[in-house]
Amino acid sequence: MRIPLIAGNWKMYKDVKETEEFCLKFRELYHDTDIRALLLVPFTSIETVRRLTEGTNIMVGAQNVYFEREGAYTGEISVPMLKALNVEYCIVGHSERRGYFHETDEIVNKKAKALLSEGILPVICVGESLEIREAEGQNEHVKNQIRADFSGISAEDAAKCVVAYEPIWAIGTGRTATPEQAGEMCSLIREELIEMYGEDTADQIIIQYGGSVKPENITDIMNMPEIDGALVGGASLDPVKFMDIINF
Ligand code: PEP
Numbered sequence: 001m002r003i004p005l006i007a008g009n010w011k012m013y014k015d016v017k018e019t020e021e022f023c024l025k026f027r028e029l030y031h032d033t034d035i036r037a038l039l040l041v042p043f044t045s046i047e048t049v050r051r052l053t054e055g056t057n058i059m060v061g062a063q064n065v066y067f068e069r070e071g072a073y074t075g076e077i078s079v080p081m082l083k084a085l086n087v088e089y090c091i092v093g094h095s096e097r098r099g100y101f102h103e104t105d106e107i108v109n110k111k112a113k114a115l116l117s118e119g120i121l122p123v124i125c126v127g128e129s130l131e132i133r134e135a136e137g138q139n140e141h142v143k144n145q146i147r148a149d150f151s152g153i154s155a156e157d158a159a160k161c162v163v164a165y166e167p168i169w170a171i172g173t174g175r176t177a178t179p180e181q182a183g184e185m186c187s188l189i190r191e192e193l194i195e196m197y198g199e200d201t202a203d204q205i206i207i208q209y210g211g212s213v214k215p216e217n218i219t220d221i222m223n224m225p226e227i228d229g230a231l232v233g234g235a236s237l238d239p240v241k242f243m244d245i246i247n248f
Contacts, residue, residue: 004222005162005206005229006246007038007123008236009063009091010045019045023052026239030246032057036229037246038089039236040123043077046085061089061123064097067110079118090115091231093125093149095168105148112149116157123162123231124149125210126189130169138167139188146192155197159204163189164231170211172233176221182209183224190226215244222248 014022019041030037030053040061041049049060066076082090092115093108112122126145128138142165150158165185170177177185186207193202209221210231221227235241 002204002206002228003034003036005036005038005208006248007040007061007089007162007164007208007229007231008242009094009210009231009233010039010041010237011063011096011233012042013237014042014045016044016048019048020052022237022239023049026058026243027052027056029239029243030056030058033246035246035248040089040091046082046087050086059088060086061091062087063091063094065090065092065111065115065120067107067114069114079114079120082115082120083118087120089121089123089162091123091125091164093145095125095127095166095171099168105145108149109151109153112161113153116153116160121160121162123164123208125164125166125231127164127166127168127171127211133167133169138185142185142189143192146189147196150193150196155201158193158197159201162206162208162229163193164208164210165189166210166231172212174212176212176217177209179217179220179224179227182211182221183226186224186226213245215241215248218245218248 038059040063062082092111097103115122126142128141132141167177206228208229208231209227213230213232214235
């Protein structure tokens with residue numbers, strides 16, 4: 001059985017002081033539920049979130065990583081560095097990284113493999129642009145991303161991954177995919193994973209929807225059978241809103 005996973009992606013927001021303020025408020029509001037909650041925060045906030053959420057079930061993750069273990073890669077952060085901070089998850093292939101930092105599926109795949117080799121679980125983001133959606137190419141596009149991003153990953157490792165379906169036209173735009181559109185795409189992703197790995201493995205993979213998720217639309221999204229959680233950007237920056245989403 002898949003346990004729902006609600007993850008907040010803070011993007012490049014909150015310095016250490018703002019992180020402390022968030023955590024103090026969030027702790028007041030938080031009580032353990034059956035929903036798993038994860039905060040994917042800037043590198044500079046990981047330690048603070050970890051410390052200030054101790055004793056709760058909240059998990060902590062990063063938003064990016066480099067696939068080499070160490071070396072002359074100025075400005076990069078490695079998997080062992082994240083491991084030393086007890087990071088549980090890490091986003092790979094977010095559309096902002098694919099778009100602004102030219103991350104290809106090949107790079108996403110290398111990062112996912114590097115994370116899995118150290119026991120950190122990748123949240124692999126896929127999703128189509130508005131242009132692709134308008135040309136009705138979303139199914140082919142997302143299937144290709146899944147094939148490439150999971151290439152060479154064993155069934156045992158694939159079962160531990162999270163996939164976030166995030167249509168680019170719905171990220172940070174206030175324009176949410178309808179629950180039906182989101183559900184259809186998550187279903188398509190599951191089918192592709194079944195083809196790659198068989199039903200037993202594919203059934204274990206958490207598939208989230210992301211794109212302008214907020215307290216007002218989370219229930220309808222989570223009511224879709226193939227959606228196991230949400231990747232939340234903007235609304236995860238506010239502890240009250242994020243908690244409302246977790247308590248959907
Ligand atoms: C995201 O950052 O992955 C995201 C979906 O952002 P937002 O919820 O703000 O659309």
